[in-house]
Amino acid sequence: MNPYKPKVRAPDPHLVSFTSGVLERFEVATVCEASGCPNRAECYARKTATFMILGTFCTRACRFCNVATGRGVPPDPAEPGRIARAVEAMGLSYVVITSVDRDDLPDYGSGHFAATVEAIRRRTPQVRIELLTPDFRGDERALRRVVDAAPDKLAHNEETVRRLSPLVRPQSDYDRTLGVLEYYAQRFDGTVKSSLMAGLGEREEELIETMRDLYGAGVRELTIGQYLQPTPHHHPVVRYYPPDVFERLREEALRIGFRAVASGALVRSSYYAEEL
Template structure:
């Protein structure tokens, strides 16, 4: 799963089944107390409730809820939601991820139509569609991604569409299937530096994720490409700089950088909370390396302000074209 996560700080009721039974055997990994700059208000209000009701009515899942995103209150107040397709059970068990691991159910053929209806009801000008990892499917869920893009395009033609995909484990034709549906933005998060992949993202391979982004750029040169990183897991600034270089070599336009937040004590611990001024330094470094757009702050997430960022990306490309 390619998103960021946080803990709600609650203790587990032993009478309630664990959301992450695959992690139950792990020892507790306490994180440092959250600093003041990481705290946000709980999502409340009539609009927040209405968005949640719309998701329940449509039988849809959102990254906002499944990832316990700290920005849910802000985004849902603006009637924005990031949709998570292909169910709420992931076939991988990444150490940072709040999505449950297990054996997913069958693909819901009616989901694209219901998703498109929700996008139209919310009046979205830009939508982010992501998914759980579906290593159980022959195409990794690529055809379902494409069906969702086409349904949204048909139901709301003026809406720009951003897909945040898994790596598809190199399944032949998967990337081509998604790109054939013509999304406006192709996003795949590297999440962390190569050294930390074995402990943080053991089901994935850094080089494969990087190659996916490069291939998306090669196959669709006019497509906007995007990736995201979590910090606070023990990476160094030198390692982050190397990842930025790799992303630029792959032709990635837009980089997001946000603070990792531990979902439960069984997940990877936060090594440190990165101060806001350090995020500013990362942003300056990334811009100097040639990214068209950079979002870097403690609460930055892949889909946060994605509508505004897409407009900024288009303007940045237009300006670069005029300057040539």
Template sequence: MTVKQKGEAKTARIPIKIVPVGAPLKKPDWIRVKAGNSATRFGEIKQILREHQLHTVCEEASCPNIGECFGNGTATFMILGDLCTRRCPFCDVGHGKPLPPDADEPLKLAQTIAAMKLNYVVITSVDRDDLRDGGAQHFADCITQIRALSPRTKIEVLVPDFRGRLDAALDILGTQPPDIMNHNMETVPRLYKQARPGADYAHSLRLLQEFKKRHPQIPSKSGLMVGLGETDEEILATMRDMREYGVEMLTLGQYLAPSGHH
């Protein structure tokens, strides 16, 4: 039986331990959000996801904005299961030994998107270091099925770093390229060992650059969290790096720890 590790069980074995710097501060009123209501569109979206046996990063990462997004009929679909092969301490997605990819998932995902009549979808995944292609073929299969059932739907993929198998993964994605290619840098290089054990800043930049070289017509995108201890100048330097490597779109988000063990 596969065990899902979350919270303290997940972060206890990371190489650089989490050291609290003091009591957590009270969140300001402006950052507070309402919980989702099962009697609204929020409940409808959750029901659709359960019926089709699909995961969302909104649920698995304990995102506080889930009520707003589900309530507006939007979600970021998470493929390749709900168990990640890495233990990034900022993230609440469960760690464990993943199951083999579900061959029916691309069709189920496409059917769900068609039923929801979505104009725009975001597809992400856990890290799958256990797969020879890092899960790239599964991404391509999902894109193929979505375009077959919803040819007008725009598809953004938020991919893992495919570390150790980048060229093969990009070759596969090139057979079914998305409308927008996204890979999150997440944080500044100084904080990579603490925040992203198993990842590499230069490698993530290379992923974005290599895809852009192969597909210059496809917008490239990345994201950064703020609130991990970085400085303003470090953020600006990272933004300059991303622009130099071809990134055209950027999201910035305030980090909110999902528990006291993150």
């Protein structure tokens, strides 16, 4: 057994049961439940959650991700309203909205992001909203649409280092991700954030190089977490990073200039998003 493989306490069954009931009632999905995130009960207790819109089928097939690949159904125009009601019922104070990739849609799903922000703001204007978006194939009209929605924070994940990106994200592109983040940083009044996974086979110096690339693109908040293999068919875990390496990476990111950094085995892109 690897001594650095992360372990967590079992989630509070009552809190998870209540949340699952709300999600089922409003027919909405969270990444927290879909991925069995180890931090979900902790996040629910802090009144935050990450919702996944635009269906459960992704048009891409990243080798680290357990979301099913396929052609999605047409966007449900009632979904933004259902999410807004779920946010209210759960008493949330901070929400992250993300989605599968929808390369099959003319606007890549950007209009659905904007509609979801509007629905939440209309029902619970005090709730803070972070959008964790796909790259929308770098389409400027789509990127402008989510910027104009005026969330409190915009995020898009680089996920891994340049050398490994073609292997683990074959339908995405390292430089396109940097371009999306730079577009957000230049046109969005709020904070821009990104995330990296460790343990895919990268070297530490490659992670630091990627951090510098992200900072140069305008990213000011960063999360770094341990990659965990979803199934035996996914990219293997090459290394489990010990806590001191995550701390070293955090300190290096702060030296580079990032304003806020969360780095640790169980850190995920939305972990403590409201406090970052």
